[in-house]
Amino acid sequence: MCLLPTFMATVSFEVRSNSENANIYVRVSIDRKNVYRRKSGYLINPKNWSPKTKQPIQRDESLKRLKSNLDKFKIRLTDIINNALETNVHITGHWIQEQIDLIHGKVQPKALDVLVNYFDEYIRKLPLKATTIGSDNKSSAAITKYKTIKQKIIDFQDHTGKTFLVKDVGVDFRDKFVSYLKDIDKLGLNTIGRYIRFLKTVCRDAKINGIETHFQLDAVKGFTKKAEKIILTFDEIESIQGVDLQREALINARDWLIIGCYIGQRVSDLLTLTNENLVSRNGLHFIELIQKKTGKIVEIPIHPVVEEILEKKEGNFPYKISAQRFNEYIKDVGRIAGLTSQIKGGKFDKETKRKNNGVYQKWELITSHVCRRSFATNFYGDYPTPLLMQVTGHSTEKQFLEYIGKPELNHAQQLAEFWAKEARFAKKKTHLKIVKTAK
Structure with missing residues (x-):
């Protein structure tokens, strides 16, 4: 049985001018809130147009041919729009104009020099670029990311009324796109900066494949x-x-928070841990998992603090909780624990769906991301960076240092600092218990 789309587009024609060669406009109605008018590409003398039938008056052969062409055009455009509705395509006035141009042969379908078309090509190839174990998760996250950026470009095109080519992406395009994302779309600067980097990645891939670039x-x-x-x-x-x-809910969230600060994982991996992730070899105990974002296999020695929590729960992890509730509860935990120092940061506004930068009490800024960053920052310098990177999943030392806000040092300076900290380490209480490597 064929399923019909939730909405069916209505397509009709209008003449909105009294000039001798007036444009025939196509009116596309998706629903009450989404009605678009674009030039159909056909002209007529208004004296030969019937506002009642919304068709040319059949006075001669040329008007009959015009009516026939309009009928064919209407059928084709209606089919295109309804098919798009079935597949949840984001329809805008600019998109409709592109379909009209395609019908008239003004542009070639899916020409890869068109920026959004090359995004489709890049997204199609992404699963082939992921080569690590668990790459299905990695490519899925990347596909979502690049689809989001593609949609921002579509929205920008609709805002400007232009279709951009790969070769248009130069400094002027970049500046105007940044202004649009900041002033119109109200995105944060770090998000915009990432989008520009990813946009450049797509354009460089196009260049490698012979597409003209700026x-x-x-x-x-x-x-x-x-x-x-x-x-x-x-x-x-x-x-x-x-x-x-x-409250039991806060106790449970507190236990997840502490575990997170000693195993250094993203919330998507932290809150899904179960007893199946606990492994023992030669009398040593580990948490073993495959990171959802990177696909990397990570093995973490169980820290005494984590072991204490597990023992309290008879060998079990805290009970399941959503990331949203976790973020809410750990703020309450931080407030009750007296984390009231004033610090700069961005606080999420539920109404605007944006972050507001300002000075807040520390508990207000605690989110699930504090777990991984606390682990990386607290243990940095006391233990070799590559060891910590194996736990956090960072691919390069540069990425790791940027993540914790440390400058990239030369190796001699790093070694000197490590020896100095090693000397201090011998005089103070050990925070992280090192277990010997399992055979």
Whole structure:
């Protein structure tokens, strides 16, 4: 049985001018809120147009041919739009104009020099680019990311009334696109900077495949606005451990938070841990998982603090909780634990769906991301960076250092600092218990 789309487009014609050669406009109605008018590509003398039938008056052969052409055009455009509705295509006035141009043969379908078309080609090839174990998850996340950016370009095209080619992506395009994303779409600067980097990646791929690009493409650069790195220090973690909580939901969230600060995983991996992730070899205990984002296999020695929580729960992880609830509850935990120092940061506004930058009490800025960053920051310098990277899943030392907000040092300086910290380490209480490598 054929399923009909939820909405069916209505297509009709209008003449909106009294000039001798007036444009015949096509009126496309998706629903009451979405009605678009675009030039159909046909002209007529208004004296030969019937507003009642919305068709040419059949006075001679040329008007009969015009009516026939309009009928064929209407059938074809209606089919295109309804097929798009069936597949959840985002329909805009600009998109409709593109379909009209295709019907009249003004542009070639899916020409790869068209920017959004090359995005489709790049997205199609993404699964072939992922070569690591678990690459299905990696490519799926990347596909979602690039589809989002493609949609932003479509919205930008609709805003400007232009169809952009790959070769249009130069400094001027970059500046106007950034202004649109910041002033019209109200995106944060770090998000915009990432989008520009990904856009450049797609254009460079197009260049490799023989598509003409702008001579300024290399000058199109993304950017990062340095933000406050929110972490929990060891002292703050101890305060959270010792605070008296009455609600079971907050106790449960507190246990997940502490575990997270000692295993350094993203919330998507942290909150899905079960007993199946606990492994033992030669009397040593580990948490083993495959990171959803990177597909990397990670093995983490169970820290004594984590072991204590598991023992309290008879060998089980805390009970399941959604990332949304986790983010809500750990703020309450931080508030009760007295994390009230004033720091700069961005606080999410539920009404605007945007972050508002300002100065807030620390508990207000705690999110699930604090777990992974606290682990990386707290143990950095006390243990070799490659060891920490194996846990966090960072691919390069540069990425890791940027993540924790540390400058990239030369190897001699790093070694000197490591030896100095190793000497201090021998004089203080050990925070991280190292277990010997399993055979």
